[in-house]
Amino acid sequence: MKKITSLSLGFSFLIMSYTGVMLYIAPHGKVARWLDWHLWGLDKTQYQELHSTSMILFLVFGFLHIYYNWKPIMSYISDKNKKISWTKKEFLIAFVLNVFFVVGTLYHAQPLKGFVDLGEYIKTSWGIVESGAKKSIKPPPSQLGQKTLDELDLDEYINIEKAKKILNEKGLKNINEDMKIKDIANDLNIEKIDVYKLITGENYE
Numbered sequence: 001m002k003k004i005t006s007l008s009l010g011f012s013f014l015i016m017s018y019t020g021v022m023l024y025i026a027p028h029g030k031v032a033r034w035l036d037w038h039l040w041g042l043d044k045t046q047y048q049e050l051h052s053t054s055m056i057l058f059l060v061f062g063f064l065h066i067y068y069n070w071k072p073i074m075s076y077i078s079d080k081n082k083k084i085s086w087t088k089k090e091f092l093i094a095f096v097l098n099v100f101f102v103v104g105t106l107y108h109a110q111p112l113k114g115f116v117d118l119g120e121y122i123k124t125s126w127g128i129v130e131s132g133a134k135k136s137i138k139p140p141p142s143q144l145g146q147k148t149l150d151e152l153d154l155d156e157y158i159n160i161e162k163a164k165k166i167l168n169e170k171g172l173k174n175i176n177e178d179m180k181i182k183d184i185a186n187d188l189n190i191e192k193i194d195v196y197k198l199i200t201g202e203n204y205e
Contacts, residue, residue: 005064012057019051024119027126031139034193035126140196145182149199153177163199170198 023044027037032044042050066073079085086092104112141147141157153160164175172187185192 001064002068005061005068008057009061009065012054012061015054016051016058019047019054022047023051025122027123030142031123031126034139034196037126140193144196145180145185145192147181148178149175149181150177152181152199157196158199166199 022039022042026032026039026044026047027035029044031037037044039047074084077084077086077088077091079088100109101112103109105116108116141152141155149158149160149163152158153163160177167175167184167188170188172184181192181195185195188195190198
């Protein structure tokens with residue numbers, strides 16, 4: 001059982017590390033859905049699910065590993081008289097290192113802030129899509145289907161005149177500014193997100 005525990009702990013650690021890296025660079029949820037983001041065959045939701053389930057294995061076999069190695073672990077924090085000592089160098093170094101990472105992350109201390117900022121930069125960069133005019137296209141707003149053309153225009157998501165022209169070319173008649181995206185999607189028999197991509201004037205497939 002000890003061998004199974006060690007090997008399972010190692011495998012779950014590798015899976016958690018891999019999925020953790022993928023989630024570190026993955027775009028934010030709304031952008032990931034907009035882009036239909038995939039990396040190496042998996043989307044963000046799948047990476048999240050793998051990360052969660054592998055965490056269960058890691059915790060279970062982590063506790064078993066501690067159980068099987070309790071004596072060696074206790075020796076790390078015991079003095080020559082086999083009494084627990086909280087001042088042993090190894091314990092203090094490990095404790096301070098972990099406290100630094102926790103507190104440093106919460107209080108945005110360097111270099112941890114830089115690491116977090118780098119991840120945020122990578123996440124954000126997925127949502128920057130350049131049009132032919134070199135203008136960034138915003139990811140769609142929440143509750144996209146309920147938005148009207150006029151609302152999207154006012155919030156600077158689209159150019160309404162350009163959007164009307166595109167929709168007219170697609171065969172949509174009697175276009176008005178109060179039309180909702182969900183109704184346009186039904187009329188064109190396409191998904192709401194595809195309507196958004198269409199009226200921005202770009203094809204991101």
